[in-house]
Amino acid sequence: MAPGDAPARRQPDARQGPGAKLTALAEVGGAFLKLGLMSFGGPVAHLGYFRREFVERRRWLDDAAYADIVALCQFLPGPASSQVVFALGMRRAGPAGALLGALGFLLPSAVLMILFGYGVASLGGLGGAGWLHGLKLAAVAVVALAVWAMALRLCPDWPRRILGAAAAAAVVLLPGTLSQVGVIGAGALLGLCGPRGAPPTPAPASGLTRGHLWAAASLALFALLLAGLPVLARATGAKPVAVFDGFYRAGSLVFGGGHVVLPLLRAEVVPPGWIGDDAFLAGYGAAQAVPGPLFTFAGYLGTVIRGGRQAWMGGALALFAIFLPGWLLVGGAYPFWHLARGKTWAQSALRGANAAVVGILLAALYRPVCTEGIRNATDAAAAAAAAVLLGRLRMPPWAVVLLLAALGQWVLG
DSSP states (O other): OOTTOOOOOOOOOTTSOHHHHHHHHHHHHHHHHHHHHHOOSOHHHHHHHHIIIIIIISOSSOHHHHHHHHHHHHHSSSOHHHHHHHHHHHHHHHHHHHHHHHHHHHHHHHHHHHHHHHHHHHHOOOTTOHHHHHHHHHHHHHHHHHHHHHHHHHOOSHHHHHHHHHHHHHHHHSOSHHHHHHHHHHHHHHHHHSOOOSOOOOOOOOSOOOOHHHHHHHHHHHHHHHHHHHHHHHHHOOHHHHHHHHHHHHHHHOSSOGGGHHHHHHHHHTTTTSSOHHHHHHHHHHHTTSSSOGGGHHHHHHHHHHOSTTHHHHHHHHHHHHHHHHHHHHHHHGGGHHHHTTOHHHHHHHHHHHHHHHHHHHHHIIIIIIHHHOOSHHHHHHHHHHHHHHHTSOOOHHHHHHHHHHHIIIIIO
């Protein structure tokens, strides 16, 4: 433990009585609900909030254990900050704590995005809406900053920059989910063929090394759903099954989390005609203005796709589908993480896959974000100004989104 670090509080004993277990569950649910209401700023900011709350204030764990959880969730596909929530809840109060913590963290933004979906559906045609155009411009600024930040971190050398550019070109020329999955796989293979870095630091004891049977079952269920849902969707022809399959696949293949879900989700919902680009980008822009995980954008999409008075059920289905693979992967991989973390080949493959992810997001910045949002030089200037407000002046994302929506309605529309 580093000097000055306070010792972590003793973890609840699984053999404690029902009263102690309920107390631990209530503590987990309340803590993450509070964070779900106030965690603005995206995945990186979320990780800072979590450290301050659970390492410094509550002392559920120390810095080394927290860093190990974050490393695992960055390594796995899925929404990284939401997976950290799941792992922290599981560490504190078992599987029930994992689910309760995850629910508390995503609930506030999920409710807001589903309500926004009802609002968009009630407005009908969105093509000429000025506020919608403002949301598209906000999306241009947000995605451009995400591409830049990820490129600096994940493509620091020329081999990975070239790999990212090649991935972007491949996805632009061959749009679709299969090409995106293909370039991620190719990136991982090229990473394996490239030079190996220094051996990673050995992982500290995770505190969750038991339960290997359940962990293996979680990984098997993840793989079974990933392979079986497309077959089931084709066999039944049922739209709810197809929707579940699309969102589950998007949640399974998002390396990097956050904004990287944009191109994968668009490839799943726009080409089949479930939703248009106007409504898609409107929801993506609105997602920047709510706290909690960006993946709750799926709640908006599911609501709009289903429509009608029971549209919230479509939102709930999409949310469950997109978060489920991340939960299964964390629950399955955490007990085995100490075995893989010290392997240089795993880190090399991840570096190549991450460079390809940057290319996928760059392709999404071009199409549909810029092609749908930028109509003229004035639009380009407004998007650039929004990027300055977000990146240089550190204005809160929700404030920039509201500002751009107002400009789109009364100035740019």
